[in-house]
Amino acid sequence: MNNRAENRHVVDALSDCRAQIKALRETEAKLRAEILADAENRSGDEFDAQVVEITVERIDVELMKAELGLMFLRPFLKQQIQTRVQIKPKPTKKTRAK
Template identity: 55%
Template sequence: MNENRHAVDQLADVRAEIKQLKAREEKLRSEVVAGGDMIGDDNEAALSEFTVERLDVEKLKVELGMVFLRPFLREKIVKRLQIKPRQTKANRTT
């Protein structure tokens, strides 16, 4: 990675690498689970299954109403940094 690149460009590169790694992880995970061979040379995998319950907040709002739910809701500020290619003369379509 070129450290002389702007931090925004480096961040975009890192996110692209992460996307590729996540795809590779999912492919390998599928192979391990489907094949059943869970013992490697250096590592061993263990597959577990469990049930997780989640609340459907939108359904709760409909069923119980906001007057009832408001005291139980908490807000959280989330900051999201989106990266997108810049429009430059070289990559503009005319």
């Protein structure tokens, strides 16, 4: 995020960015619901919306463990390391006093 005009720390800027993403996802969900609810209103000035249904298959690992047993599944399971950046607000004087 090169446009940090307020000279915010990178951690604070990341928190701001995540808040904006959350707001955009909420807006997207509302707009999507409107499009799905009104089949007659799917053509805008610049874009057309098309609603398409697809079938997706997923494996329920917990059910497979229960049905087949972990000994059977263990050779097929792989672990991955994921790196996450968790942002937590710093305690304020008010929250420290509690």
